[in-house]
Every structure is written in structure tokens, then in C-alpha cells.
Amino acid sequence: MRDKKTLFHYHLMMFPGALLLFVFSIIPMLGIIMAFQRFVPGKQIWKQEWNGLENFTFMLQIPDSKQVLFNTIIIASMKIIAGIIVPVTFALLLNEVRLQKFKRLVQTIVYLPHFMSWVILAGIMINILSLEGILNQLLSLFGVDPIMFLASNSWFRHIIVWSDVWKEFGFGAIVYLAALTGINPALYEAAEIDGASRFHKLKYITLPGIMPTIVLLTTLSLGNVLNAGFDQIFNLYNPLVYSSGDIIDTYVYRIGIVQMQYGLATAVGLLKSVVAIVLIAISYRLAYKFANYRIF
DSSP states (O other), X not given: OHHHHHHHHHHHHHHHHHHHHIIIIIGGGGGGGGGGEEOOTTSOGGGSEEXXXXXXXXHHHOHHHHHXXXXXXXXXXXXXXXXXXXXHHHHHHHHTOOOHHHHHHHHHHHHGGGGSOHHHHHHHHHHHHSTTSHHHHHHHTTTOOOOOGGGOHHHHHHHHHHHHHHHHHHXXXXXXXXXXXXXOHHHXXXXXXXXXXXXXXXXXXXHHHHHHHHHHHHHHHGGGTTXXXXXXXXXXXXXXXXXXXXXXXHHHHIIIIISOOHHHHHHHHHHHXXXXXXXXXXXHHHHHHHHOOOOO
């Protein structure tokens, strides 16, 4: 009876969150049927004209769809690669710092951007990268003509990727710092007795010690290949960089909310969700195979 009462309390605590999830995530999924309709605003969703797979066929015929998919994969892949390399490198460097006060100060500074929204950070980036921004003023001191960074297709993807790394690498390094604490200190002591340098200890003890964590997070990140960051790109992009910065999420927003092509936008979003589910399943399978990680 005591166990049942405790279990009831746990379910009672979970109920508000489950209710919000049901109302805002489960019920809206009924709107998926718009992907198979010639949706006309103003009519009830159950009285719309059905058109089968016409929206999906039209989606594949639009020239923009291939470019949007390419942009999404490229930007997301660059973010995944940089999002693994930079936090690992930072965690390894920070682990070598012996002054605890300086270490805590650096950790606090690099963690802060994670807790700021892209609305704020995008405003900062726009002020820095505008024609009259700080960066162009510094370049002008060396005789370099002003550059329209946020209106240049050759610059925009790099700005998106590295600004995302700047925002998240400090918070992402927490996992690797935690993994570093799990390495047996006796291994370092034995290495010092054998005359190993810092580089050798890093190569033969530290990196192998956190390699399972690196492999795990890398494989799990494969499920985000189609998520290139709507908030960030929406606040930074403009029509001049659609060819290099327009991703699936911003494309769905533009054709669905702005152009009111609800059926086509739903079809694009549904196809992305289906592919994302497959990628997530593959990533968890790889995580179980290479890092022995499983949820169920």
C-alpha cells in the first residue's frame, strides 16, 4: 500500500506536465492531415478537399526544395562537427588549468551565452557585423573595404556555425569535464613515474578515457542532421542569403505562415519529421553498438 501511495504521488506530480504535453504536442498533430488536403483557410479542416500526395509531389518539383535540403544538411553537419571538436578541446585545455579561481571564472564566462536567447544574441551579432559595426571599423584601420557579412552567401554559413559554437561550446563542455573526473588519478600518477609528459598523458590516458563519451554524443547528434537551428537563422537571415541560409524550418515558416500555403508547408514538415525519426533510430542504434548506450 505504501508503494502504491508513493507511485500515486509520482503520477500526480507528473500529471501537469503530461497534460501540457498532450494539449500542445499531441492534439496539434491532428493537423498533419492538412498535408493530404488542398487546404483553404476559413473552411473546417474536416471539410477540406482531399488531394492525396499532390502536396508531396509538388514539393519535390519545386527548385527551392533541393537547395533548402542541401542548406539544412550542410549547416547542421558543420554544427555537429564543430560542436564536438570545440567543446572537447576546451574541456581538455580547461582541465589542465590548476588555478581554481581562474578556472571557475572562465567556466562562468563561457557558460553565459547558452542562457541567452537568439533574439538577444542576433541583435548583438547584427550590431557587430553590420556595415558600420565594430568589425568593419577594425578592418577599415587596415585599409579593408566594408563587408556585408550578413548579406553575403560566402560568409553567412560560417557566421551561423561559429556563432552557434560560441553560444553552446561552454555548456557542451560540461559533459566532457564530467567525463574527465571519472578517469582514475592513479593512471596519471603511474604515467608520471614512468616519465610521461603532459602530451603523452593527454594522448594515452585522457583522450581514451573520454572517447566513449565523445562517440556517444557524436552518434546521438546524428539525429539532428535536419535541425539546423530555426531561432538562430530566422533572426539573422534575409532574402539576400536565402540560397545559402534558408533551411527546412525557415522554409516551412515562410510558405506556411507568410504565403499561407498550409497544405504544402505541412507536407514539408511531415516529411522532415519522418526522416528525423529514422535518423534518430539509426543514431540510437549506433550509440548502442559503439558506446553501449540504450534508453530501453
